[in-house]
Amino acid sequence: MRVHSADALLLEVGDLSDGDRVVSFLTAEHGRRRGAARGAKRKYSRFSGQLQPLATVRLTWFEKDDRDLVRIRDLEVLHSGERLRRSLEDLLLCAYLTEHVSVFAQENDPGPELFRLLRSVVDALEEGAAREPVLRYFESWILRIGGVLGYELDCPLCSRVLEDRAVLPDSGESLLCPECAAGGGGLVVGQGTLDLLRRTRRQSPSRFASGVLAGGAELAGATAQLEELLLQIRRRFLGFELKSHGVIRETLRRLQAVEKGA
Amino acid sequence: MTTAAPPSRREPDPLKKLIGELARLPGIGPKSAARLAHHMLRVERSDCEALAAAILEVKDRLFHCSRCRSITASDPCRYCCDPQRDPSRICVVEQPFNIEPIERTREYRGLYHVLMGALAPQRGIGPDQLAIDPLLERLEGVEEVILATNPNVEGEATALYLARLLAPRSVRVSRLAFGLPVGGDLDYIDEVTLARSLMGRQAL
Ligand SMILES: [Zn+2]
Ligand SMILES: [Zn+2]
Numbered sequence: 001m002r003v004h005s006a007d008a009l010l011l012e013v014g015d016l017s018d019g020d021r022v023v024s025f026l027t028a029e030h031g032r033r034r035g036a037a038r039g040a041k042r043k044y045s046r047f048s049g050q051l052q053p054l055a056t057v058r059l060t061w062f063e064k065d066d067r068d069l070v071r072i073r074d075l076e077v078l079h080s081g082e083r084l085r086r087s088l089e090d091l092l093l094c095a096y097l098t099e100h101v102s103v104f105a106q107e108n109d110p111g112p113e114l115f116r117l118l119r120s121v122v123d124a125l126e127e128g129a130a131r132e133p134v135l136r137y138f139e140s141w142i143l144r145i146g147g148v149l150g151y152e153l154d155c156p157l158c159s160r161v162l163e164d165r166a167v168l169p170d171s172g173e174s175l176l177c178p179e180c181a182a183g184g185g186g187l188v189v190g191q192g193t194l195d196l197l198r199r200t201r202r203q204s205p206s207r208f209a210s211g212v213l214a215g216g217a218e219l220a221g222a223t224a225q226l227e228e229l230l231l232q233i234r235r236r237f238l239g240f241e242l243k244s245h246g247v248i249r250e251t252l253r254r255l256q257a258v259e260k261g262a
Numbered sequence: 263m264t265t266a267a268p269p270s271r272r273e274p275d276p277l278k279k280l281i282g283e284l285a286r287l288p289g290i291g292p293k294s295a296a297r298l299a300h301h302m303l304r305v306e307r308s309d310c311e312a313l314a315a316a317i318l319e320v321k322d323r324l325f326h327c328s329r330c331r332s333i334t335a336s337d338p339c340r341y342c343c344d345p346q347r348d349p350s351r352i353c354v355v356e357q358p359f360n361i362e363p364i365e366r367t368r369e370y371r372g373l374y375h376v377l378m379g380a381l382a383p384q385r386g387i388g389p390d391q392l393a394i395d396p397l398l399e400r401l402e403g404v405e406e407v408i409l410a411t412n413p414n415v416e417g418e419a420t421a422l423y424l425a426r427l428l429a430p431r432s433v434r435v436s437r438l439a440f441g442l443p444v445g446g447d448l449d450y451i452d453e454v455t456l457a458r459s460l461m462g463r464q465a466l
Contacts, residue, residue, distance in 0.1 A: 099383070247383040255426055
């Protein structure tokens with residue numbers, strides 16, 4: 001049995017058995033792991049009130065070679081992330097972020113970039129950055145880290161830099177230049193969208209979000225197209241859609257219908 | 263305490279089958295499943311028959327109340343039929359087993375509504391998977407809806423969602439005042455704390 005200690009972002013918290021919880025967490029050094037928090041449901045548990053999605057904690061856990069599930073020994077909350085759980089929209093967003101990480105991060109595979117990404121996005125949201133642009137930032141980076149989206153925006157077939165227009169063909173996960181994509185169908189994205197995608201690469205999430213907000217109506221088309229582009233790339237890469245995606249859309253759509261009618 | 267071996271290929275087939283079935287139960291891992299299965303091998307046949315009969319009886323005789331979805335042997339259930347209860351209040355819980363602890367507090371005499379879960383987007387559980395529409399259809403004559411979903415992110419999201427859905431209706435919406443630990447579970451909250459949180463419920 002070995003003991004490990006690391007800073008971690010908590011992801012999903014679930015039921016394990018009587019009184020116990022299972023919590024998945026992301027660390028830079030050990031990637032994503034799942035740990036048992038014994039007695040966590042009980043009122044006077046030392047874990048009581050501490051197992052919250054997207055909280056940053058200092059964790060100590062025991063690990064046995066033959067087990068996937070580690071045992072959490074100690075947990076100290078460094079940053080509660082409480083502001084991310086105040087409204088329904090916040091809570092839905094938490095679910096979306098954590099499902100992304102659960103799907104993209106391999107268990108036990110070190111992931112310092114992913115850890116840094118999630119940390120920076122959580123920080124930006126806590127500082128009040130606008131949700132939607134921060135999500136685009138997150139989605140683009142998780143695809144980069146996953147090796148799906150290139151760091152440089154150039155055509156993988158002819159190496160030309162993608163400037164005013166690019167095409168995501170009906171099949172495939174890569175953006176091509178219009179010449180290489182000629183003859184086939186696909187999602188055509190314009191300069192504004194490519195420009196936003198470049199900005200996600202260079203800027204911090206907060207800076208990106210405030211830039212999008214400042215762009216106002218002028219950037220609305222490009223932002224919507226960026227959302228569609230990232231969604232399609234992710235869907236093709238994974239071969240399925242994230243469960244939270246449909247549920248969140250449906251939940252907000254129903255609310256909008258009620259709140260508009262009111 | 264006797265320790266049972268984890269299931270292996272060496273176990274005879276019927277035993278393997280039983281261990282497999284038990285391991286599918288919530289909260290039962292392969293080790294506990296093996297321990298339970300070996301226990302059943304040791305006890306009298308009559309004990310096993312009683313257990314099997316009890317399981318089947320639950321399946322054959324009990325179902326969800328058509329109004330509130332609590333577990334019942336007759337429809338509507340005893341809560342929905344009880345003329346002593348206050349029909350102007352509905353307490354919304356996630357699961358049928360969340361009702362009993364609230365009953366034990368003796369602080370609540372209204373009706374119930376079981377959602378059959380909570381919003382959990384990452385597990386694909388949205389409004390369509392929960393008994394939310396049936397709740398909206400029960401609001402006639404109701405003055406207060408008390409949201410007693412669990413004090414964790416899923417229960418909280420469900421409560422916030424319902425509060426907004428109910429806002430245009432002419433009902434008061436309140437939430438249990440959890441001096442309760444966030445991340446807790448209604449099942450593990452003592453009666454005194456639960457009673458206090460019911461009395462101190464807050465308007466949403
Ligand atoms: Zn090209
Ligand atoms: Zn009933």
